[in-house]
Amino acid sequence: MSTIATGGSDFGRKHVARGIGRLTDHVIQSGKGSYITLNDGRGEYLDFTSGIGVTGLGHCHPKVSQAAADQCFTLVHGQVSIAFHKPYLNLIERLLPVMPHPSLDSFFFWNSGSEAIEAAIKLVRTKTGRPNIITMQGGYHGRTFGAMALTRSKTVYSQGVAPLMPGVFTTPFPYWHQMGVSPTTSEEEISRQALYQLELVLLQQSAPADTAAILIEPVLGEGGYVPAPPAFLRGLREIADKNKLLLIFDEVQCGFGRTGKYFASEYSGVVPDVLVIAKGLANGFPLSGIVSRKEITDSQSSGSMGGTYAGNAVACAAATASAEVMQEEKVLHNVSVRSAELFAALDELRKEPEVSPHILDVRGVGLMVGVEFSSPSQSTNDPFAAPNGLPNLAARISKRCQEKGLFILTTSLYQVIRFVPPLNITQADMAKGLSIFREAVREVVRES
Ligand SMILES: Cc1ncc(COP(=O)(O)O)c(C=O)c1O
Known part of the structure; x- marks a missing residue:
């Protein structure tokens, strides 16, 4: 033996x-x-x-671990392409009231943050029929191929594995390092310059007619822990609306209470078209998702989304318990x-x-x-x-x-x-x- x-x-x-x-x-x-x-x-x-x-x-929160353990003895794998399952639906019911805006009412769950980014890419391309995505210099979105192509924090994640997904264009995140300005530059000035650079990208690199979406972390994570100034996010929303582009907020790291509000975007009042969630959502169980408007998710044909483990029952039960703990405690x-x-x-x-x-x-x-x-x-x-x-x-x-x-x-x-x-x-x-x-x-x- x-x-x-x-x-x-x-x-x-x-x-x-x-x-x-x-x-x-x-x-x-x-x-x-x-x-x-x-x-x-x-x-x-x-x-x-x-x-x-x-x-x-915290690690092994008793209520979250108990909910997961209980679920293990009821249903572990309720495959989403076979039928609905209760923990999935319960979780949606729990999350709807904490969404940053009632318009964000259509959910798709996956396992990792990177997968949720892939889901967001697929959704905005389907909805708009356009290929390009504008990402922020300094941003991090994961290690799968689409997410890696959108990542601009370090070359280590994608070095030597090209070709990456095409159709990605880059504009600076409003962080002084990314702008090449002094650390003492005011937020207003940094925002103004960053929005100007974005306008240039749309004029010189990726025409609005070819662009599906702009993607940003409202608080830059892997790129340096830098909150985007609210004025910048508002400017981003205006540019997106003016050019009929969708706005994706990646709140994988800054969501679920990390910033003191459920979602960091609440500080600016800016509502994204697609919200990407993961990490804190299930307090350690693998669960991620995208939340969007029904009118947007309805553009996808039935069967185009899914995944063997997407929205796993144990992870959903843990996420529901986590949402309860957030409130109770x-x-x-x-x-x-x-x-x-x-x-x-x-x-x-x-x-x-x-x-x-x-x-x-x-x-x-x-x-x-x-x-x-x-x-x-x-x-x-x-x-x-x-x-x-x-x-x-x-x-x-x-x-x-x-x-x-x-x-x-x-x-x-x-x-x-x-x-x-x-x-x-x-x-x-x-x-x-x-x-x-x-x-x-x-x-x-x-x-x-
Ligand atoms: C902002 C952001 N997006 C996406 C991801 C990728 O998530 P995952 O590692 O679960 O694939 C991360 C991971 O750190 C992240 O911080």
Whole structure:
């Protein structure tokens, strides 16, 4: 009989495909609330990654896990092309009242964020009969072929695998790095310039008659944790309407309470034609979706959409329970209180004389917050300073935090640490994480 290796064994690890990167080579044994336990002898770590913005209600939330376990004994796989199933319909009923606008009333569920992006591409092309999609420089939308073609955050995701999906055109996200302007440029000016560039794309690269949609993350995730100014989103809506284009909001990372509202787009009041959702939706169970207007989804012929696991019953039951927990535990309120504490602590840290020259920016909304560092050799006013090849302060800070018991992620080409803690994190755990972060920053800047 062969021995099945568990826990700390090296055996399985050697057979995991090399294409996956990770923060640690240890094994996660369990997760509970804001903590994960590794097999490294140290044990518990505070998790400010939430599995990259997924476990907003903490690991293994009892109500969510119970709902999934119960569903496992009722129906695991209710294939959507065979019949409706109850958890799918219950979830729609739960989600309808929290949609950013009543016009968003037609749902299609899939498994991953990338798949939902593929679904959005298919929908806007079918509805408009036009091929092109305009995406934002700096945006991230996933690793499947359509999603990868729309991704503009780093070349690593698509290098060496061309040809990608054609018909993709790029315009800058309103982030000073993407515009080549000073970090002190006002939001109004950045928005104005970014909208001007978009108008040029429509005049010089992709005529409106060939363009199906514009795609944007209302808060740039993988590209650096940058909220799009509300004025920019309103301008985007106007340009889309003027040119009869559809507007897709990718709220895979910034949705489901992450920013303190159910959807980040609510801050601007701008309503997309297609909303892409995933990650926090089912608190760790694989579930994603697109939500649009019935008039738009009715353009698709029956049978053109589907997928073996699309809208899995267990994942839908977990998502319904997650939506209930959001309400019962007043999670959005917790986000706004913890967010204020987080910003106050980061602003204090930024004022420290030793630290101050190394922090370029503290930004974000709710519990989606980025701290951008500068390299010792990077002038704070030079937007063209090479993002690569410089001593990476952010990666070193992340590593130091890990040594001290906190998992925290970097993001983007630039030196950004992203705070994406559980949405229901306690005051004590937020304070503990911030204390580790403060110590790590002070040590690393002293050594740099
Ligand atoms: C904004 C955004 N869109 C799409 C995706 C892709 O989602 P998935 O990794 O589930 O395919 C991600 C993942 O990080 C994301 O942050």
